[in-house]
Amino acid sequence: MDDLHAPPVPGIGLTAKYPEIGTGPVDTTIYHDPAIFAQEMEAIFKRSWYMIGRVEQIPKAGDFFTCELPSFRQAVLVCRDREGRVNAFHNVCTHRGNVAEHRAEGHCNGLFTCRFHGWSFDLQGRLARMRDEEGFFGADRAGMGLKKIPVDIWEGFIFVSPVDEPHQTLVEYLGEQGRDTAGYPWGACTQSYQFETEIACNWKLAVDSPSEVYHIPVLHPNSAAPTMMAAGNPHGRLLDVTLKGPHRTNSHYSVLAEPKPVQKLAYFHAQAAQNVVQAELDYELPKGINPTRSPWWTVDLITFFPALSFTLSAHMYTAHQVWPLSPNRCLYQQRVFVRPAQNAGQRFGQENTMVEFRDVVMEDLSTLERIQRALDTGQIRKFHYHDHELALRHQHYVVTDILAAYEREQG
Amino acid sequence: MGAIPFARWAEAMGDMLLPPGFAALEPFVGEWVLPDAVARMAKRQASSIAAIRLFYDAMLPRGAAALEHLRQYALGEVPPDAERLLKLMLALAEVAPAVEWYGTPSVPDGFPVQRIRYLRQIADNTTQAGAI
Numbered sequence: 142m143d144d145l146h147a148p149p150v151p152g153i154g155l156t157a158k159y160p161e162i163g164t165g166p167v168d169t170t171i172y173h174d175p176a177i178f179a180q181e182m183e184a185i186f187k188r189s190w191y192m193i194g195r196v197e198q199i200p201k202a203g204d205f206f207t208c209e210l211p212s213f214r215q216a217v218l219v220c221r222d223r224e225g226r227v228n229a230f231h232n233v234c235t236h237r238g239n240v241a242e243h244r245a246e247g248h249c250n251g252l253f254t255c256r257f258h259g260w261s262f263d264l265q266g267r268l269a270r271m272r273d274e275e276g277f278f279g280a281d282r283a284g285m286g287l288k289k290i291p292v293d294i295w296e297g298f299i300f301v302s303p304v305d306e307p308h309q310t311l312v313e314y315l316g317e318q319g320r321d322t323a324g325y326p327w328g329a330c331t332q333s334y335q336f337e338t339e340i341a342c343n344w345k346l347a348v349d350s351p352s353e354v355y356h357i358p359v360l361h362p363n364s365a366a367p368t369m370m371a372a373g374n375p376h377g378r379l380l381d382v383t384l385k386g387p388h389r390t391n392s393h394y395s396v397l398a399e400p401k402p403v404q405k406l407a408y409f410h411a412q413a414a415q416n417v418v419q420a421e422l423d424y425e426l427p428k429g430i431n432p433t434r435s436p437w438w439t440v441d442l443i444t445f446f447p448a449l450s451f452t453l454s455a456h457m458y459t460a461h462q463v464w465p466l467s468p469n470r471c472l473y474q475q476r477v478f479v480r481p482a483q484n485a486g487q488r489f490g491q492e493n494t495m496v497e498f499r500d501v502v503m504e505d506l507s508t509l510e511r512i513q514r515a516l517d518t519g520q521i522r523k524f525h526y527h528d529h530e531l532a533l534r535h536q537h538y539v540v541t542d543i544l545a546a547y548e549r550e551q552g
Numbered sequence: 553m554g555a556i557p558f559a560r561w562a563e564a565m566g567d568m569l570l571p572p573g574f575a576a577l578e579p580f581v582g583e584w585v586l587p588d589a590v591a592r593m594a595k596r597q598a599s600s601i602a603a604i605r606l607f608y609d610a611m612l613p614r615g616a617a618a619l620e621h622l623r624q625y626a627l628g629e630v631p632p633d634a635e636r637l638l639k640l641m642l643a644l645a646e647v648a649p650a651v652e653w654y655g656t657p658s659v660p661d662g663f664p665v666q667r668i669r670y671l672r673q674i675a676d677n678t679t680q681a682g683a684i
Contacts, residue, residue, distance in 0.1 A: 197681065245671075331682040334589070335672035338663075362652040402612055404649035410619040476672075481680035485638050486623035486631045489675055492589065492645040499665070500649045506663035 149377035151394055153528045160383055166523040167537045172343045173516040178468040184547035185447050186212055188298040188308035192449055197331055206230050206246035207532050211464040211472045213303040218242050222264035229292035229301050235285045262287050267494045295329045318388035321429025322443055330457060330478035334495045337474040342513040344465035347473050350505045352532035367398040381433045382531045387446035387539045389532050392432060395439030413490030414457035423457055442511055446539055457494055469513050555634050563595040571621055572634045574600055584643040590674045593676045596657055608651045628679035635677050
């Protein structure tokens with residue numbers, strides 16, 4: 142174990158693996174320009190898929206949840222039908238447009254009933270009952286069911302498309318990144334917290350926020366820094382960055398540091414997931430997770446372009462989805478997934494994991510509205526990225542590349 | 553509602569506020585036994601760092617023993633005295649970064665935690681899917 146006490150310092154040279162990305166400063170216009178934002182919505186966001194929940198939320202026929210796709214202002218109803226299929230609909234009653242199901246989640250006995258005039262829809266979305274049907278001039282119920290939303294499932298995550306004819310299938314969208322991370326025990330973390338906040342910044346800044354750890358020693362001196370920078374890695378460099386088409390993975394370094402007192406309680410008395418070196422796993426990591434198979438691995442940030450990222454360690458993960466609202470506003474949604482508590486003591490470990498992660502996120506998000514102000518006022522026109530800020534440079538490259546192709550496509 | 557009326561009520565009911573051995577923590581029950589994570593977050597934000605430290609300093613030395621006591625119960629079957637002890641421990645998890653990382657109730661120069669909305673929490677004392 143001696144080598145674990147003298148970990149290597151990660152080197153410079155990540156960006157050089159991808160010469161097409163370049164090394165110069167980048168123009169910041171795409172972070173605030175309204176015309177570019179409108180193009181991004183067409184060329185990027187309408188062509189992507191969105192993770193809205195997990196299959197464990199609706200285990201039985203009749204179970205459902207509702208949500209919104211904030212960037213598209215669409216209301217969605219997801220349920221499991223009697224054949225075990227997961228169905229997704231626009232949550233819009235076909236009579237006058239009220240929501241067909243008003244509750245956030247629950248179980249229904251096979252019918253969703255609109256609280257406006259009482260029309261009811263079944264688990265396949267068919268219009269089952271029009272109250273006082275005689276007064277509707279012989280309208281054909283068969284064509285008046287809830288409108289379906291394209292839905293598909295990857296590793297237990299429910300994804301939907303905001304357009305009727307998806308630009309690509311979910312499998313195509315997830316690509317190599319999806320193949321290389323399938324097989325992680327996603328479903329073992331049955332318990333989750335979810336929180337969200339609006340942030341006055343461009344969506345790309347919110348995606349950037351955890352995508353570099355050059356900031357770790359400065360922005361997180363007492364929280365994340367003790368394990369993620371340490372003596373051998375004073376600048377908090379990454380183990381690796383892997384680019385896969387539009388998607389990317391950051392692999393994070395860590396060393397065993399002395400836990401804080403309450404962390405000791407959580408780790409050693411309540412089985413909380415530790416974001417530190419894990420010697421023993423009860424499963425095999427897929428090849429896309431800890432891709433360098435480093436013994437100093439702690440966390441991967443697995444990003445599905447444009448705006449879904451998993452912060453993933455051996456026994457817990459988080460999922461954050463950034464929803465663009467305007468050139469300088471977005472909705473940031475974060476889910477924290479942990480393994481089930483086997484007893485009341487382990488419940489403490491779950492809470493410790495959530496609170497620590499949330500507070501680190503509050504450290505991260507602190508800079509975003511200030512950066513956006515500098516962008517909106519023209520006070521910063523170039524970003525200079527460090528070698529280990531490659532993920533940000535990659536995002537800029539991918540967005541610029543897609544918008545250029547879209548312009549050619551539109552003629 | 554403060555600790556004293558509740559303590560008197562519990563005593564009158566012949567019930568102990570906390571499991572045997574944890575009586576020294578009873579003064580914190582009225583203020584720090586809270587319904588859920590959102591309430592705990594709000595309590596931390598509304599408290600002075602001095603009040604948080606008082607609670608933290610009382611809880612920390614009893615933490616390992618409290619978790620040992622709680623490990624004997626499955627969630628959903630935690631009796632009232634142990635559930636209050638669990639909720640005190642969950643409050644300790646909430647305030648720990650204030651004491652150990654920041655020295656202030658909220659993240660210094662951080663994004664205002666008051667701006668986040670919780671859409672989903674883990675229930676404090678309910679059986680969890682996947683528990684063996």
